[in-house]
Amino acid sequence: MPSILALEFPPISHAVEWPIIFGGEWLGVNKVVLLMWASVIVVFGFFLIAARRQRLIPVGVQNVAESTVDFVRNGIIMQTMGEDGLFYTPLLLMMFSFIFVCNIWEIIPVAQLPVNARIALPLFMALLVYVMYHAVGIKRQGLGGYLKSSLVPPGVPKAILPLLVFIELITLLITKPLSLCVRLFANMFAGHLLLITFAVICAALWAIQWQIVILPFSGFLLIALTGFEVLVSFLQAFIFTILTAVYLGQSMHPEH
């Protein structure tokens, strides 16, 4: 048990390894999986309730749902893909709201664990996007056209073309999906560790004597960081969705 400034800190495995609640070795269900199921239910139920009694002038849940759809449609798709991309509105809407609900568990009492702070879900979604933008590109432009438009940048001298093609190949095959996955995972994991650190510091300071004068500062930081994490949860959902839209747009319209 490491100690800093005479404060006792629990080891990091307490925050990272969750015990299996039920199920066996291969299909173990722990808190992370339960929260993922809960967010599926929340997202599904939210849109179901919003769609049930539709009014011309939206109130309550329907209002929130309509502004979410409007945000994804005008703020993400029209900015990156244009009219063509409206076909992908359901996918991107679900992606945005699911990632946001998965992230926002980080600051909800009792849960306090962002699902995306484990790499499984970001990895799965990044692989989904990876397969999808290749498939859309090959379908829209044909295999040769897709490779040409994504690997050969227009208007470069012939001498440095092989180097650029190599860099573009690495970007297309490895960097894009890896950064998409790791960005979401690492942001949520870092935020989770930050909140844990300040919460543990507050709890440890409460128990001992003279160091309690530091408690207001770390308490204030804990509250401020909780607010900051709301912003990060929203921003990461937004960035994952808009990057998906940008990649799909690149596969659909080769010129930009």
Add this chain to the structure above:
Amino acid sequence: MLSVLAQAAQSSVDINPGLTAIGRGIVYGGAAIGPGIGIGLVVGNAISSMSRQPESAGMVRTTMFLGIAFTEALALFGFVLAFIISG
């Protein structure tokens, strides 16, 4: 002399966790330098263009977040790598 060497050989086994911790610090610190400068450039230029043309603020903000996301990825690779390094 020999006893000093023997002592050094003895302690070189125990020193590994400490060196791992230092390596983690260097990995994350090094990975944070470039993205720190890069995000500063992105946001600074976005702010100056927003103040020059307030009507284009919405578009600039979207592009700014995209730029931040691309720049930030390097720092996050360093963050993950620092956890992967084990002694």
